[in-house]
Amino acid sequence: MPSFDIVSKIDITAVDNALSGVTKEMKVRYDFKGSLCEVSRDEEAIHIKADDELKRRQVEELIITHLTRKGIDTKALEFENPEQAGGNAIRQTVLVRQGVHREVAQKIVKSIKGAKLKTQASIQGDEIRVSGKKRDDLQATMSMIKSLDLNLPLQYENFRD
Secondary structure, X not given: OOEEEEEOOOOHHHHHHHHHHHHHHHHHOHHHOOOOOEEEEOOOEEEEEEOOHHHHHXXXXXXXXXXXXXXXXXXXXXXXXXXXXXXXXXXXXXXXXOOOOHHHHHHHHHHHXXXXXXXXXXXXXXXXXXXXXXXXXHHHHHHHHHHOOOOOOOEEEEEEO
């Protein structure tokens, strides 16, 4: 029985390369000269520390630009509200979302069942397995999922006949 998996994975190595590019650009740009702006990453989050709101927005734009250049969909980023750090500094956390979250997975499964396609979908952890009798049904399901307006980058893996 043909099947495929719907996943949402981000290449962390590409994220690290993009952040090192952001850091290099901040060191050479004139408008960042003498500022204490910095960008760092831990497990699932990018941390921005900036002198003021203008610099924070510039760093945010730099991150989006560099990630786009590395081929990473910026829908995977979730910008949290900026907060005050010491003095006039501003700190912001940007979450890098991995995997299909439960609510989004349920929405996808519900839309597959509602479309009356001859496929079955099941949630398996942070991915969704879609199976059907014909390859054409699976391809129709893929195009239907692409037409949904989900704020998450999706990849289709393990297509098996």
